[in-house]
Amino acid sequence: MKFGSILRAVITAPALCLLAGAALAQQAYPSKPVRLVLPYSPGGIIDYVGRTMAQYLTGPLGQPVIAENRPGAGGITGTDTVARSAPDGYNLVLMDPAIVINPTLQPSMPYDLFKQLATVSIISTSPEVVVVSPELPVKTLADLIAYGKANPGKLNFASAGIGTTPHLAGELFKQRTGIDATHVPYKSIGQSYPDMMSNKVQFAFSSIAGALPFTTDNRVRPIATSGLTRSPVYPDAPTVDEAGLKGFEVDLWLGIFAPTGTPADVVEKLNGAIKVALKDPELIKAFAKVGVEPRGTSAKDGEAFLKAEFGKWKKVIEDGNIKDQ
Amino acid sequence: MMDVFANIGLGLSVAATFQNLAYCMLGTLLGTIVGVLPGIGPVTTVAMLLPISFTLEPTSALIMMAGIYYGAQYGGSTTAILINIPGEPSSVVTSLDGYQMARQGRAGPALGIAALGSFFAGCVATFVIAFGAPPLAKLALQFGPAEYFSLMLCGLVAAIVLARGSVIKAIAMVVLGLIFGLAGSDVNSGIRRFTFGFQGLADGIEFVALSMAIYGVSEVAINLEKKDEEVGVVSTVGSVWPSFADIRYCMPSILRGTALGSVLGVLPGGGALLAAFSAYTLEKKVAKHPRRFGEGDIRGVAAPESANNAGAQTSFIPMLTLGIPSNPTMALMIGALMVHGITPGPRVLIDRPDLFWGVVASMWIGNLMLVVLNLPMVGIWVRLLRMPYRMMFPAIVGFCCVGTYTINGNVTDIAVMAFFTIFGYLCLKLDCEPAPLILGFVLGPMMEENLRRALLISRGDPTIFVNAPISLTFLVAAALLLLIVAAPAIRARREEALAE
Numbered sequence: 106m107k108f109g110s111i112l113r114a115v116i117t118a119p120a121l122c123l124l125a126g127a128a129l130a131q132q133a134y135p136s137k138p139v140r141l142v143l144p145y146s147p148g149g150i151i152d153y154v155g156r157t158m159a160q161y162l163t164g165p166l167g168q169p170v171i172a173e174n175r176p177g178a179g180g181i182t183g184t185d186t187v188a189r190s191a192p193d194g195y196n197l198v199l200m201d202p203a204i205v206i207n208p209t210l211q212p213s214m215p216y217d218l219f220k221q222l223a224t225v226s227i228i229s230t231s232p233e234v235v236v237v238s239p240e241l242p243v244k245t246l247a248d249l250i251a252y253g254k255a256n257p258g259k260l261n262f263a264s265a266g267i268g269t270t271p272h273l274a275g276e277l278f279k280q281r282t283g284i285d286a287t288h289v290p291y292k293s294i295g296q297s298y299p300d301m302m303s304n305k306v307q308f309a310f311s312s313i314a315g316a317l318p319f320t321t322d323n324r325v326r327p328i329a330t331s332g333l334t335r336s337p338v339y340p341d342a343p344t345v346d347e348a349g350l351k352g353f354e355v356d357l358w359l360g361i362f363a364p365t366g367t368p369a370d371v372v373e374k375l376n377g378a379i380k381v382a383l384k385d386p387e388l389i390k391a392f393a394k395v396g397v398e399p400r401g402t403s404a405k406d407g408e409a410f411l412k413a414e415f416g417k418w419k420k421v422i423e424d425g426n427i428k429d430q
Numbered sequence: 431m432m433d434v435f436a437n438i439g440l441g442l443s444v445a446a447t448f449q450n451l452a453y454c455m456l457g458t459l460l461g462t463i464v465g466v467l468p469g470i471g472p473v474t475t476v477a478m479l480l481p482i483s484f485t486l487e488p489t490s491a492l493i494m495m496a497g498i499y500y501g502a503q504y505g506g507s508t509t510a511i512l513i514n515i516p517g518e519p520s521s522v523v524t525s526l527d528g529y530q531m532a533r534q535g536r537a538g539p540a541l542g543i544a545a546l547g548s549f550f551a552g553c554v555a556t557f558v559i560a561f562g563a564p565p566l567a568k569l570a571l572q573f574g575p576a577e578y579f580s581l582m583l584c585g586l587v588a589a590i591v592l593a594r595g596s597v598i599k600a601i602a603m604v605v606l607g608l609i610f611g612l613a614g615s616d617v618n619s620g621i622r623r624f625t626f627g628f629q630g631l632a633d634g635i636e637f638v639a640l641s642m643a644i645y646g647v648s649e650v651a652i653n654l655e656k657k658d659e660e661v662g663v664v665s666t667v668g669s670v671w672p673s674f675a676d677i678r679y680c681m682p683s684i685l686r687g688t689a690l691g692s693v694l695g696v697l698p699g700g701g702a703l704l705a706a707f708s709a710y711t712l713e714k715k716v717a718k719h720p721r722r723f724g725e726g727d728i729r730g731v732a733a734p735e736s737a738n739n740a741g742a743q744t745s746f747i748p749m750l751t752l753g754i755p756s757n758p759t760m761a762l763m764i765g766a767l768m769v770h771g772i773t774p775g776p777r778v779l780i781d782r783p784d785l786f787w788g789v790v791a792s793m794w795i796g797n798l799m800l801v802v803l804n805l806p807m808v809g810i811w812v813r814l815l816r817m818p819y820r821m822m823f824p825a826i827v828g829f830c831c832v833g834t835y836t837i838n839g840n841v842t843d844i845a846v847m848a849f850f851t852i853f854g855y856l857c858l859k860l861d862c863e864p865a866p867l868i869l870g871f872v873l874g875p876m877m878e879e880n881l882r883r884a885l886l887i888s889r890g891d892p893t894i895f896v897n898a899p900i901s902l903t904f905l906v907a908a909a910l911l912l913l914i915v916a917a918p919a920i921r922a923r924r925e926e927a928l929a930e
Contacts, residue, residue, distance in 0.1 A: 287887075
């Protein structure tokens with residue numbers, strides 16, 4: 106990293122000089138460090154991707170990007186601090202699909218997602234992996250569906266808590282297949298693995314990062330991934346779509362958001378810097394280790410995607426009657 | 431058998447390279463510092479160092495992170511003893527007797543025995559990992575939701591039985607602790623309970639805010655009532671080295687604490703905090719004069735300090751051999767390893783013996799470094815005690831506020847701390863011991879989570895708790911403990927013991 110950053114500094118130095126010239130005229134953005142809020146505790150995928158992103162964003166942006174954990178209330182606390190902060194481009198938040206799930210699920214929200222936050226870019230995409238207990242006589246997704254239909258009321262599925270992507274992916278799976286399975290929430294998906302190994306819970310839609318330690322030596326069995334194309338991490342596992350549930354897609358995407366009212370040129374600048382950072386081979390390598398692929402949408406496409414995701418999960422929540430009260 | 435020694439030899443050869451020694455030293459030093467500072471803990475430190483660790487050799491990175499983790503357990507006891515502020519949650523128990531010792535002018539021996547007890551426990555735990563990692567990992571896998579629930583129930587009953595003073599008060603405090611633990615989002619439905627509309631309470635009452643209020647700030651309030659000379663500015667600190675008699679007196683406690691800590695550390699979700707509390711409770715049970723606990727008994731420092739260090743180290747077993755993180759710091763370490771293309775799990779032992787044994791050996795070296803680092807520092811720390819108390823008060827309150835705020839950056843936590851300061855003050859005035867409350871508060875949410883998870887899995891059938899042999903054993907033990915309180919003959923003897 107050290108050598109890389111020196112190299113990058115050498116390359117970007119002339120550009121920075123130009124920037125400095127412009128700064129004299131009108132204090133061009135960014136003139137001070139940028140804060141990237143990560144609304145979850147250290148140790149999860151957001152933390153990992155967020156810190157990596159902050160590190161690689163610093164070069165193209167020309168100012169340090171500081172990642173800061175503000176955990177609490179399923180991401181609401183951290184998102185709220187950014188929603189309320191000044192729309193000057195120095196306050197950003199990295200969030201997962203919970204940002205569109207929370208407004209439907211929670212009876213009261215401290216902020217209005219579509220009025221107070223604007224999408225800068227959807228930076229990454231990552232499928233979930235369907236893992237099953239090795240004690241279960243199930244080798245494929247079709248087996249799992251058949252087993253669930255033959256043994257109604259027997260299956261449990263684990264999640265990282267109510268309203269998390271693993272939970273709603275499981276609900277969507279239930280709704281699409283008509284099988285009955287009981288939702289068993291854990292504090293994090295990692296905590297559910299001992300119970301899955303001993304067949305107390307039978308399956309889960311897990312993040313790839315959470316599943317990897319257990320799938321490498323077959324202590325749990327990966328049978329499918331939830332993207333529309335196969336994951337390079339599990340090239341042998343078909344997608345859920347391939348396995349028969351046409352159009353089934355669950356994406357554990359991550360996006361960067363800024364308070365509404367952030368000037369368009371600042372958003373553009375950030376979006377450009379994000380796109381540059383996402384092309385860095387070192388970053389791509391770091392993302393790939395946890396099954397995450399860079400995406401980098403424009404602000405407009407990101408906003409449209411966000412609305413679509415909001416509608417998709419709203420329907421799953423309402424059809425499954427998973428209201429919070 | 432020979433294998434183990436060959437493996438330890440391999441580990442030492444990895445850990446004793448100049449580079450790895452340097453990272454071990456850096457880790458333990460950083461750990462001690464963040465342990466001393468309330469609010470900033472090993473999780474935050476490891477998170478901040480994570481990007482740097484990506485550029486290191488994975489063994490070096492893990493050695494450094496491990497050093498921060500167990501170094502913090504060490505440092506946390508220093509402030510607990512000297513100014514009654516537990517630097518880490520797991521040193522809350524240490525402050526009970528440690529601070530009393532400091533006020534009696536025995537801060538030196540208290541810090542000394544904490545260091546020696548931790549060192550001894552660290553050495554033993556290293557060997558426990560070396561010999562027992564694979565079988566112990568299997569034991570941890572036996573624990574499902576039902577087993578955890580019964581274990582914790584047993585722990586709570588033990589807290590009631592063994593509490594100092596009135597049983598009724600102890601039960602009341604445990605129940606209060608359980609109730610406080612209910613605040614926050616319900617795990618199964620996501621509904622907010624007892625948050626009174628405060629966003630800051632959505633994740634429940636912050637443990638650090640509660641424990642700092644009850645142990646740190648309330649104590650200040652009580653002391654403010656007294657005249658300056660009564661508060662007892664500690665002028666003597668005593669020799670840093672505990673006397674030979676002290677060591678002999680503590681040895682059984684250190685042994686028991688180490689054993690208990692080593693076992694509890696292996697359970698995912700157990701770890702240092704549970705180990706320290708259980709060890710203290712156990713000491714009170716076996717002691718001939720339990721009344722002395724809470725009033726500056728050196729065994730009340732030795733046992734939990736040994737236990738939390740042993741627990742901190744054996745909690746590496748589920749992490750390294752199963753890939754199951756028992757706390758957020760471990761989750762970060764798993765993340766760091768995965769970046770290096772190493773997926774923690776049973777294969778680490780086979781694929782990367784140098785990494786596994788190198789880290790294990792570095793723990794032993796790191797513990798030695800901690801003793802060397804800490805014993806001379808004790809002299810510097812105790813100078814803090816010479817400061818007039820009227821200058822210490824604002825400093826303690828300030829540190830508590832800053833420490834509580836920095837954990838989540840949440841202002842509500844400071845309000846929570848203010849509330850529990852008043853609450854803690856009333857408890858002290860009413861002679862209600864806060865330890866059972868803390869235990870109820872810590873165990874309550876975990877118990878509820880596991881109880882409801884077990885019942886979800888069994889579809890509401892409660893026999894799941896008696897059908898699992900491990901779970902049944904804990905339930906029977908809890909019942910026996912309750913019987914001890916209830917049986918009049920034993921009760922009479924208990925009163926007698928307490929009367930002296």
